[in-house]
Amino acid sequence: MNDYIIDAQEITKEYDGFKAVDGLNLQIKKGEVFGFLGPNGAGKTTSISMMVGLLKPTSGQILIDGVKIEKIDKGMIGICPQELVLWEHLTSLESLKLMGDMYDVPGDVLKERAHKLLEDLFLDEKANTLVINLSGGMKRRLNLALALIHSPEIVVLDEPSEGLDPQSRRVLWNFINSLRDDEGKTVILTTHLMDEADKLSDRIAIIDHGKLLRLDTPENLKKDIGEGDVVEILLSNSEENNDALNILKEMEEIESVIEINNKLDVRALNAVSKLPSIMKNLEEEKISIEDLSVRQNTLEDVFIELTGTGLRE
Amino acid sequence: MIKFLSIAIKDSKELLRDRKGLFLILGFPLFFMLIFGFAFGGMGQENETHNLAIVNYDQGAVFPTTNAKINFGNNLTTVLKDTKYEDSETHIFNVTKTTENNANNIIKNSNADALLIIPKNFSQAMVNLLSSNINQNALSSSSSSASSGPTSSNSNVTAKLIIRGDSSSVSFGVSQAILVGIIGNYQDQVVNNVKKSVSGSSSSQIEYIKTDVESASGTSSFTTFDFLAPGMMVFAILLLATTVASGLTREVESGTLKRLKLSKMRSFDLLFGGLIPWSLIAALQILILLGVAIAIGFHWQGGTNSIILAMIVAIIGGVASVALGMIIASFAQNDRQATNLGTLVTVPVSFLSGAFFQLPQVVMGNFMGNTVEIYDLLPWRHTLLALRRILIYGGNWNDISYQVAWMVVLTVILFSIGVVLFSKMRLQAEK
Secondary structure, eight states: OOSEEEEEEEEEEEETTEEEEEEEEEEEETTOEEEEEOOTTSSHHHHHHHHTTSBOOSEEEEEETTEEGGGSOGGGEEEEOSSOOOOTTSBHHHHHHHHHHHTTOOHHHHHHHHHHHHHHTTOGGGTTSBGGGSOHHHHHHHHHHHHHTTOOSEEEEESTTTTOOHHHHHHHHHHHHHHHHTTOOEEEEEOSOHHHHHHHOSEEEEEETTEEEEEEOHHHHHHHSSSSEEEEEEESSGGGHHHHHHHHHHOTTOOEEEEETTEEEEEETTHHHHHHHHHHHHHHTTOOEEEEEEEEOOHHHHHHHHHOSOOOO | OOHHHHHHHHHHHHHHHOHHHHHHHHHHHHHHHHHHHHHHTTOSOSSOOEEEEEEEOOOOEEETTTTEEEOHHHHHHHHHHHOBOTTSSSBSEEEEEOOHHHHHHHHHTTSOSEEEEEOTTHHHHHHHHHHHTOOSOOEEEEEEETTOOOOOOOSSSOEEEEEEEOTTOHHHHHHHHHHHHHHHHHHHHHHHHHHHHHTTOSOOHHHHHTOOOOBOTTGGGOOHHHHHHHHHHHHHHHHHHHHHHHHHHHHHHHSHHHHHHHTTOOHHHHHHHHHHHHHHHHHHHHHHHHHHHHHTTOOOOSOHHHHHHHHHHHHHHHHHHHHHHHHHHHHOSSHHHHHHHHHHHHHHHHHHTTSSSOOOOOEEEEETTEEEEGGGGSHHHHHHHHHHHHHTTOOOHHHHHHHHHHHHHHHHHHHHHHHHHHIIIIISOBO
16 A cells, blocks of 8 residues: 555656756655645646646656556546636536546446536536536636546646635635545645645645755644744835845844845744844834734745745746 | 547537537538629520530441431531520530540640540441330430540440540530430430331431431520539538637647546547537538529539438548548647638648639549549549539439549548547647
8 A cells, every 4th residue: 555646756847958847756645635836937737737647757757556657547637727627618517427428437426426516516506507607616616526527536726716706715625625534535736825725735845946845734834934933024214124134134043034015024933032132133223113013924934935035927 | 428429419519509600610601602603603504615526436327217328426416516505596516526536635635625425336226226116225325524434335225425524624514414415305306206207207217317406405504603512512511621620729728628638538539529510510511502502593413312422422521621620730729820720721622622613634643444633632522523423413322432432541541640640749648
């Protein structure tokens, strides 16, 4: 019995000398929700495409439950792409039946499964509605249902909550949890919503420039990076941000300091005890503080800490 | 459900539910048919004289009752020379008597629209017919393309007139149709005369033989449009390639092909499944276009069987177009490219198939007694020739079997290329 259902070994993908993915090693456990994070262009989609067999790696190999990806039963994986991939002139039920047929799902099982998925995703009233006439949220839920109609072992969800309202997002989150808890599925989740990744993922991988930066549970990531707390400082004069940044960087008791949205984010262990010395050092240089707050470290802080604040294309 | 059937049902539903798309698929060729119908429907019969080469091998015969030596071949030649259009003073044919070798060159160089070969036993067959006074098929006529060889007579009572020419030519089509009509009239009049003679009519055979056919009934009905209508049908079938390419590319662009690619579906399921609705569309197009063509003046020969045959031919042609669509979709990156590339390919192919006008002869060789031209490598060329045989000349299965065989072979080759290319370019894991 293999603990890891996906084992990506040293996978690399090169395009004309550019390494989109660079020697990525990744093991995903059976029955976990695996968060896959990275800025735009970090290599997430390329990595996932290789892990589901849509793209051949330039080097390295991928094992699915111990079997080479090229030789696996295609029914093992279900992918819910980021884009809405639907046939507009079919109804919701017809779309599900089509995909069921493509995976050789027996007729009676298919019928039952299609109705259950429609019900679970609150689409049962739209079973016979043409996709073209569904709302954006309904289309996104159908997009997900199509990835699950063959009951795959591994479900890949590529930014599934993109464009969803908070209500629909909660429906989706509950559904993802039920996939893991009730059905024992392995879920790979890519998202730009850090709270979503934090709430749903058992483990999270953060990649950038095609390389794995960190892989751990959300709790450990938040604990390890920034060691606990964040002090957010807003200066009276934002032109002094750079000077303040240099002063704070000199302080030994501070883990890191970066500028985000005109504010200085200072990470330090037991930040409250460091506040007097932070304020003293700044006041000595006649830098006045307009606002100051202390909050717990978030996954977004970890993400920014690891991948930087530079804009990605 | 079997995967390819599921794909066929999906494609059919998408086709039928996309009303705008369906209207364009069916409406565009219809529009062309109407334009061509109104433009050419009244032309062709406007007292146009056709060049006819005649090779007369007739050796003559002795008429038993009068012991007079007569030559029906010469008589028929005179009749054809003198025949005029109905209600007109214009002769239908400008007749040139010549030898067979010379005649073939004349046809090849397009100096004659048709060649009529009268066999050596023509008079004997006529005499036997008259003598036995029976109303049977003592004479038969056949049309043949430039590639067909002459059929020799095989008995004393049967003589076969050969009408030869380039069956892709409008002029040959019109000439051939008029010739068949005149020869039919000629034979009927011979038989009627014999009956009169037997019943005590005073008119003698010699007098009959000298009878000139001044006008041929029904000749006013042949038009250039009759010849162009099957071309329009082939054009419609070929346009399907663009629609199929566009549809397949849309499936790539929208990502639905990627979804299918991840499933257990094979290339065959997708492409064979897609063939079913598109071939049916091709058959439906022929039915609609034929109906419209008849409504605006197309002189359709043959009955229900000819419609069924035409639909079978259209389905094979439709499969070839789907295959061409797959090849185009293998290279097009998006819907617009597919449409542009499709138009770029299908319009010249329509011309090269001879859908709009006669093509210069480019002979590659001979196969089974038939001349093979470079255009014969296009399946739609055979679709066109088969549709003309069926719809203009009232041809049956035997008349089109040669063309159908070519079509099937070429379509299988094209479909195989389409499946391999599309699978390689679109259905395999990206490298």
